Amino acid sequence: MVKLAEWRGKALFRKYGIPVPAGQVVRSPEEAEQLTGSGSVPLPCVVKAQVLSGGRGKGGAVRFASSAKEAREATAAILGLDFKGEKVREVLLEGKVAIARELYLSIALDRSLRLPVLIASAQGGVEIESVADGAIDHQGIDPFPGLTGYERRRVARTFGLTGALAQELDSLLRALWALYEGEDAELVEINPLAIVGDHLVALDSKVIIEDDAVFRHPEYAEIQDDRTPLEEIAREKEIAFVQLDGNIGVIANGAGLTMATLDVLMELGGKPGVFLDLGGTDDPKKVTEAFLLMAEAHPRAVFLNIFGGVTRCDTVATGLVAAMRQVPESNRFPLVARIRGNNEKEGIEILRAAGVTSIADLRASAEAVVAAAGGRP
Ligand code: GDP
């Protein structure tokens, strides 16, 4: 999934004709001072951390500066931030505008409706999750005709706009749809869409490009994903490893079984913290590397849920036992296993010899690992 930083999203807004404030992205305080001093970025300006997490406004990652010196200082302060676990490497400087009203507007792919949904609220500028359902308007959009005139007019009504502003909104909505479609986005969000004088201006952007379309966009190849350091190592070793924020580790094989295992743990009140999909591998070296990575994520307990198909249970078990022996004492964790399929008996025996009992029933084994992790976190 490619999530674009605000400045990249705004570059797309410009390309499609959605109005944004004049601004530039910088990577050093000196650059900020130079650009504001020379008038390339108007003063007073807004200084914004380019991180992917929201809530920057509340979190001190959006500041204002009225001189080149202040712009430099604000940039220096923001570049040093570690915002919600993300290091700030880029800062966007933009001319500050006087906001009359803040609105919310987005197009998001709704997988349950199987449609893009146009979402509008007159209460913008705050996280949409905090706005009452009744104050948010949703319209499912038939992607073939695209956004129709009556759908666009309904947004104008939601925002309470008439006359020239309603006309501007109409073009902005056409542009928003063109961007959503043309850039293979799964989300395009403007929050806030601000009324500034007699005009609409997009003050923030959130754009996510659809995973399966990324191959059509070589321009994003340089973008670093928001991988954790361990995920980065795993990627280099071509290991499917994902860190979540719970405390139970999951080792399974195949995406289907891995996802089902996470679901069962969640249903039983457990919180998966990291999962590892062994896929079709039975290369003991790769299994060992994967297992050591898992150990470094410090799970409270690990659930090993393996189905032996092409890769037989005994082969997987042998690799895992070898791996377990290499985990340093300080990184050890309780392990609950469920190993089924081809050569199941042999696999179970190999694990038993290493002190790991296999529980055949999915629910019982999942309950055991939730308990081992200390129940609900
Ligand atoms: P977020 O908190 O991460 O979503 O960052 P935003 O880009 O949405 O900025 C947060 C808030 O900063 C906005 O809701 C505005 O209230 C304020 N803000 C951003 N740009 C300007 C500006 O040019 N002028 C004024 N007055 N406020 C701004």
Ligand code: MN
């Ligand atoms: Mn915002």
